[in-house]
Amino acid sequence: MSHFAILLAGRMVPTPALRQRLAGARVIAADAGIRHAVALGLVPELWVGDFDSAPHVPDAFSGIERTTFGRDKDQTDGELAIEAAVARGASRLTLVGALGGPRSDHAFAHFILALRYAGTGLAVALHDGIEDAYPLDTEPLRADLLPGTQFSVLKFSDVEGLTIEGAKWPLNDVALPFTSILTQSNEAAGPITVRLAKGAAILLAQADSSVR
Incomplete structure (x- = not known):
């Protein structure tokens, strides 16, 4: 690349x-x-x-x-x-x-x-x-966050199929309107994985995270 x-x-x-x-x-x-x-x-x-x-x-x-x-x-x-x-x-x-x-x-x-x-x-x-920030898409995004790291999913549209694994407050295949702030100020329990089926959103985390 x-x-x-x-x-x-x-x-x-x-x-x-x-x-x-x-x-x-x-x-x-x-x-x-x-x-x-x-x-x-x-x-x-x-x-x-x-x-x-x-x-x-x-x-x-x-x-x-x-x-x-x-x-x-x-x-x-x-x-x-x-x-x-x-x-x-x-x-x-x-x-x-x-x-x-x-x-x-x-x-x-x-x-x-x-x-x-x-x-x-x-x-x-x-x-x-x-x-650190990463645009989300339909491919799962894994961030190797340390336990206690704060992160948010910032939405730029309505979203569908949002899943957050490895967090203090996980989500499983949810749909949220653009106006929802449910995805603000979450906390990692360790590495997290974020999936998004539809919509525009960005993962924002305290530094330093790594993604794979």
């Missing part, structure tokens, strides 16, 4: 586990996301955006290929970075710095983008050293 890390401008803690997840990945930075490259010791092959919030970066990054877009555009910098990764053959995406940050609408947009590109067949995950 061709693994691309997309550096976004949200919060990020450069934990050893996060560094390990990014080992060997090709890197594309979106505007201010370039600052995470410094903290993670990565060198992007491409830097995209309108650069309205780009920080000062070391001289070592001065030769990085840039693609500049006008500020008045109908795509976010993160979306443009993902599109660039897809154009370069990405089959797996790790969105770094997609969660938290000063603007909630940015985090919401990143969840939507994760669902969109996962729906095209790409393997997509979101990590920031604090939380």
Whole structure:
């Protein structure tokens, strides 16, 4: 698989586990996301955006290929970075710095983008050293969570056939409307498995989890 890390401008803690997840990945930075490259010791092959919030970066990054877009555009910098990764053959995406940050609408947009590109067949995950997130589909998703780890299933539509195994509050083949918050703030008893027959949802867990 061709693994691309997309550096976004949200919060990020450069934990050893996060560094390990990014080992060997090709890197594309979106505007201010370039600052995470410094903290993670990565060198992007491409830097995209309108650069309205780009920080000062070391001289070592001065030769990085840039693609500049006008500020008045109908795509976010993160979306443009993902599109660039897809154009370069990405089959797996790790969105770094997609969660938290000063603007909630940015985090919401990143969840939507994760669902969109996962729906095209790409393997997509979101990590920031604090939380891990994974779009759900009809294939069972196993997360090796430690006992006591808090997690939620965030719904973006009505869902059907939702099953959660290995949790303090398990579910078995339930249908829930979008407006239900039943799937918020669950707790892992150990590794969990989540299945979803229909709908759009994301598993959000405290870091650090692993999925298989």
